[in-house]
Amino acid sequence: MKNLKKRKPFPFRFLLNRILSSKRSSFNREEMKKKMKKLKKVESFCWFNLLPEELTLNIFSRLPIKSLMKSKCVCKTWNSSISNPHFINQHLSRSPFIGNPFIIFSTTDFIIDDNPNYPKPKLSIRRNFHFVEDIGGENEEVKPLALDPVLTYLDIVGSVNGLLCFGGTSCNGDLITVYVFNPFTGESTQLPTLSSIPFESKHTLFGFGFDSDRGEYKVLRLIFHSMKECLADCIVEAEVCTLGSNSWRRIGEAPFSPYGSEACVFANGMIHCVANSIDDGDDIGIGYFDVGTEELYFDSLFPEMLPVWDENIDIGVLGGCLSVVNYSSLDFAEVWIYTDFFQKGENKEEAWTRLFQLPLDNVVSLNLMCLLKSGEILFLHNHEELVSRYPFGNDPRELGLHGMSETIHAYVHVGTLVSPIMPPQS
Template sequence: MEETKINGAAPYLPEEVITNILMRLPVKPLMRFRCVCKNWENLYKTPFFIAAHLRHSQQNPFLMFSHDYLCNDLPLRLLDCDMQLRDVQKAPLFHSLLSYFIGSCNGLLCFITMRYCNFPSSFLLWNPATRHSIEVPVSRTINYHVHHMEIGFGFSTLVNDYKILVIYALYSDRMVCGVDVYSLNKGSWKEIAVGNLFDISFVSPAVSCNGAIFTSGLKLGKKVIVSFDIATEVFTFIPWPPLLDHPTFSKFTVYDGKFALLTTNLIGTPSKVDLWVIEEDMSSSEDRWNWIKKFTSDPYPCEFIPWTIWRNKVVVSRTEIGGEIRKNKECLCLFNITTNEFKILDIHGNSLQNFVNYTESLVPVVNATSNEFKSLIIPQHSIGDIAKAF
């Protein structure tokens, strides 16, 4: 590329070339480069640049996980594409709090914190890359001896909004008794109608994909998948795939941008892992949802717990090898979906938990009352337009 000169002045790169370079850099150097000039500092706040940088980051996601289910230390780790481990710096609001990880979306992490005998006190929305975070008080006071909370976190391009979904259920039978939704755009909670959830008891954590939050439950004794549309705030039911192996352990995940399901047999060895992906047929009024089995691993003489899909690999933790149980110890393994290659990583822990895909981003964490909020929200057309432009 030739440098440009004007009237004998020092050579320079065109502004669009500089922007194209910057949007491909990690967040850490970008934060350092803010002091180069005011234009760069302002550039990082524009919706166009935030969306473009996010798109490039999503091409090489990290695998984020923790070693504990619930703790006040929250030891989050990152595994990069070179299989190197990194630590995640703590958010300032985590001190002296018990924190439980809810989900990750576009570089934002959602946690719920506990105070006073494990009663929930607030949610934390945190961008580890920019080190910005906000605290969101819970919408209502609950007693964990009486109520249970099913929580999801996701984003919809249709309304350009991040939302926290909280489903309240009776602890005795987990039947739904209330639903609240927090909107980051509005900076407030609202209660929505329970509707067709009145006879559902929830049994599994939630995952978000393509503007929806998915969880599962029991309806009249049968397992169902419940989808919450973040834009319309409407619940719908999805059938489970025809699982033939019983009993099975299942885990919701995302594969190739679609809602998916990982399953494995719970009793006996050898173990194998199946990947199911759902296809939606909008032209069909009856069989709208169609499950397709995309992958079945080779059987191995050990017990697996599947967690997620990361870089075309099934992430599993292994607790038994050759009949020898490793008490209170787990190790991390990967199944390559394309080649079926099985790889054991040198990552061990007493309780490996909360495996998610994580991408560094400049996405802001601000309340709707902030003066900067409207200028920082990414418009719904930005990512699509950028994909065409680059």
């Protein structure tokens, strides 16, 4: 077993004495002494409560989510302070900078259901979810992710502000269900159910995003309708549902057809996916959905970015910016980043910057995950292993999933206290 280092307790008394003895301290010492006398009457009390609430919350807002959840159980005062909406937003603003994100991954089990109500046995797909904590660090550990059984039949379709969005066909195959879930608080909400897509609809894709101006979370659904192989004869219908509402709204047809990308990614207020133009099936680029304006549009990639084979491209988010990885070469992968998000038109080449080339061997698939605090970039390699590599380093480093023999799907997640339960919309 791995030897775990015993962590030293946080020196609360030392911190308190420093504050009390400081000549520059603006706190009223007499009031604090009176408060200490009252607290000493209690058999056990927390020295941390002697600090001003503003300072206490400032310290709490810098803690990782698991430490914060434990702190809620210490006393009613802490639980109340940490549950305050103002504090939740304060912690949310700092959460991307508190250590490395969690990496959630899933494997798949195929289950045969011999229910006598069915005319013949049905094949169901159930997923096993785990998460990697402290990815790449000294305390890296893989743990199971506790979920409601209904979520194990669905796919993760997005992670925004600590909320996971699950979507897909229900276990009985009759309805399409979507849930939004916070894995650390255990809160979840179900969106209005959808009827199964018709036979001629060959593909459906979900996306999850946040409108920071209105404070609204939205789920996008793209439905690919076609009876023909020609892309020009396709119709991609878009629907959206806002958390707190009781219905899905049709917002029109998308000017692009998603392909290649297993899931959409969210960055800069927009949901993105790799796509082809509806007008020109050979035109490869990025499909966009503006979460605030609910507009859909398509932007082509310029020739230098295009892969040799259409499917050898993936998108992700690095440092909050949309990024593209092209792994069509047998010897290396190229990573590009969108540095000027609002650069459009003929000068769009100026919006993209090639970060680096990574020498890689035996690449069948390569998913761009995230940028680690160490400066390494994390990839999912061939749906088998998580590897990290410095942009200008040597050999890649295998992380998190050692000796996995199953096909895996991985997702980046930042832990927060944000609740998925929104007030009803009128």
